[in-house]
Amino acid sequence: MDTGPKIAQVAALIGDPARANMLSALMDGRTLTASELAYVSGVAPQTASGHLAKLSDAGLLALAKQGRRRYFRLASPHVARVLEGLMVVAQEGPARQRNLWRGGETLRHARTCYDHMAGRIAVVIADRLVQQSFILLDEDGGQLTDAGRSFFDELGVDLRLASKRRVFCRPCLDWSERRPHLAGAVGAAILDHALEHDWVEHVRDSRALVVTPVGVRELATTFGIEGAPPMDGHDGRVGSLSGGRVSAIAVESASPGRR
Amino acid sequence: MDTGPKIAQVAALIGDPARANMLSALMDGRTLTASELAYVSGVAPQTASGHLAKLSDAGLLALAKQGRRRYFRLASPHVARVLEGLMVVAQEGPARQRNLWRGGETLRHARTCYDHMAGRIAVVIADRLVQQSFILLDEDGGQLTDAGRSFFDELGVDLRLASKRRVFCRPCLDWSERRPHLAGAVGAAILDHALEHDWVEHVRDSRALVVTPVGVRELATTFGIEGAPPMDGHDGRVGSLSGGRVSAIAVESASPGRR
DNA sequence: CAAATACTTCGGTCAAGACCGTAGTGTTTC
DNA sequence: GAAACACTACGGTCTTGACCGAAGTATTTG
Structure with missing residues (x-):
């Protein structure tokens, strides 16, 4: 009760x-x-x-x-959202212990989040889309503009399929960047597109993604993101599109054994 | 890591x-x-x-x-959102054990959810606002229309204050109704307005709200909600605006003692 | 049918932590 | 200053449940 x-x-x-x-x-x-x-x-x-x-x-x-x-x-997606939420809370939790993240650099850079992209790259993409008024986004609500619709049309991203029985466009607070990236049908469509055109690849046994050379080029031309896009810099780091590629394969698997 | x-x-x-x-x-x-x-x-x-x-x-x-x-x-609101999410998941969880809720009828009818209204009433209000195109809402994104802006203006709901440094309009999945109600600044403003004009009152020691006679009248004229608004009826129940008023004070407090 | 694979059930061990009684510290009231 | 109040620290009890070894049930393969 x-x-x-x-x-x-x-x-x-x-x-x-x-x-x-x-x-x-x-x-x-x-x-x-x-x-x-x-x-x-x-x-x-x-x-x-x-x-x-x-x-x-x-x-x-x-x-x-x-x-x-x-x-x-x-x-259900609701379960995924609870998990996302827990990550956010866990991050902001221990008062000033934020941003001590060593390791997991690949994850911070680009990863999947249930069915869409997350990490620095995803945040930057969301930023550009907002900047160009293709999408209206605040921390909790999202809306695709007419201009945005034609942008995705030209890009060859099919939004009609995805938006059948699904949430269309929503922001998802990025637990590593602490700023929103795109989720919902639009977010999923972008990830699909990126995978299909080899902009990014899955890292085996991990949620991490790596950006391919093709991806670096295409992301630059498509979204106007240069090699080292300006980050919000809350920890002084600057990420490049290919960041983390060399430094870590960083397989996420746990070693078996007693806890 | x-x-x-x-x-x-x-x-x-x-x-x-x-x-x-x-x-x-x-x-x-x-x-x-x-x-x-x-x-x-x-x-x-x-x-x-x-x-x-x-x-x-x-x-x-x-x-x-x-x-x-x-x-x-x-x-932080993030914590509240995780808790909301857990409620939703807990509800949808045990496969066919849904809607067995006995008791807590007052809560199902109207309650606060962090800083906005939830329950049947809140879902109905959200429905009407969407129906009249004052608000665009899907399960995950919300947007106030121009018509909506003037509607709230006329009603005397001040949205400017609330929207300073806050999320403006977002949906929040109602764990008892399993459909979205309004959260964010708009949702908070509506609750403020309702409390200020004595449409609803807090139930002591509970998140439950009761709708006053004034509230019944005002909600009817303001949102065009009649005494027994059509519900989505997934469990056949029909709620009236004053539902739960008489039947339960239903103080939510726990009795002290060993677990 | 036998062997291998994928997973589950059972039984016993063990550590984590929720709980409260007692005994503190800091703050307000008289 | 004494008493009441709000909260915290410590110590010991007891329940919960995570864990794995051994054995058992489906399903596929040879």
Whole structure:
């Protein structure tokens, strides 16, 4: 009846490191098998099995059996948004401990966030689109303008498909940059387009993305982003489009073993 | 470095029933003392003190000392949004266990959600505003139209104040109705207006709101909502504007004692 | 059918942490 | 200054649940 216990139940589920790792691994929208999730969460298959049962029962994960394996994915975008929110809160949390992030530089630069792009690149893209009045965006609401519609049309990004039964355009607060990037159907369409045209590639076993040489060129001409676009510089760093390419393959997988 | 552990830490914090109760109690934006929070969470003051220290350290709560008491409030709207999100997920979670809600009828009808209205009434209001093209709204983005701007002007709702340094208009998925209501500056302004003109009143020790007779009349004329507005009826219920007024004072406070 | 694979169930160990009683510290009231 | 109040620190109890080894159930492969 009271809402406290209800949210506690769900939060406690997410609050276990092993389960949180599983959920994080699914944040990019992929579906993974029980074994794979056991591996990324760093626990034995038996333990993982228990965790996955709980997460499924609670409705956080959706399950598809196929032969002798079981595929799991996040049950709904709402789950992904809660996880996003937790990252944001976790970042802003420990008062002045912000921006101490060492490592994960690849992730900060470009990554997927459920079904769209995130990281410095995504924030810059969002900035440009707003700057050119293709999109109206504040921290919480988004709207595509007529000019924006034709811009995407010319670019060959098909928005009609994506916008059928889905949210059209929304901002998503970037937990590493602390500024919004594009989510929703528009955000997803941009990621699709970028992957399809080899602007970016997935890094194996990670949510990280790397920008290809083609991507550097195309992003520059398409969005007018130069090699080293101006960043908000809250920590003095400047990112280049290809940043993190060389420095880190940075496989995100956890090592198995006891917690 | 990996994001899993980080979100687990925050989620685990929310995942304790006592702490979840505290956070829930603060969802309406109030500031409460340590004692009050101990009471609503149903634990002894010593225990509450420990919980509050953890929540503050983690940056979920902001603390203001005043004399011999300590006032706590949610540290940021982001925290409120995570809590909202958890409620939504908790609702949609247990597969077919939805809409079993007994009790909390007052809450379902009208309540505050951080700083704006939620519940059936808020959803209906949002519906009407959309219907009359005062607001463009989908599940994730919102925009006030020119017509809407003058509508609120005439109504005497001051949007200029609120929109200074704040998100202007955004939808917030209603966890009891599972459809969006208005949040952001516009949502907050509407709640302010409703409270100021005695359309609704706070229920003591609860997030619930009751609609006054004045409110029933004014809401009807202002938004064209009749006594029993059509609901989406996913559970066959129909709510009236004054629904829940008589049936329940339904004080939300928890009884103290062991968990 | 046997072997291998993918996953689950069961049982027992163990550590984390929620809880409160007692005993403090700081602040206001009388 | 004493008493009441609001809150915090410490110490010990006890429950919860995460973990893995061993064994068991489906499903595919040879």
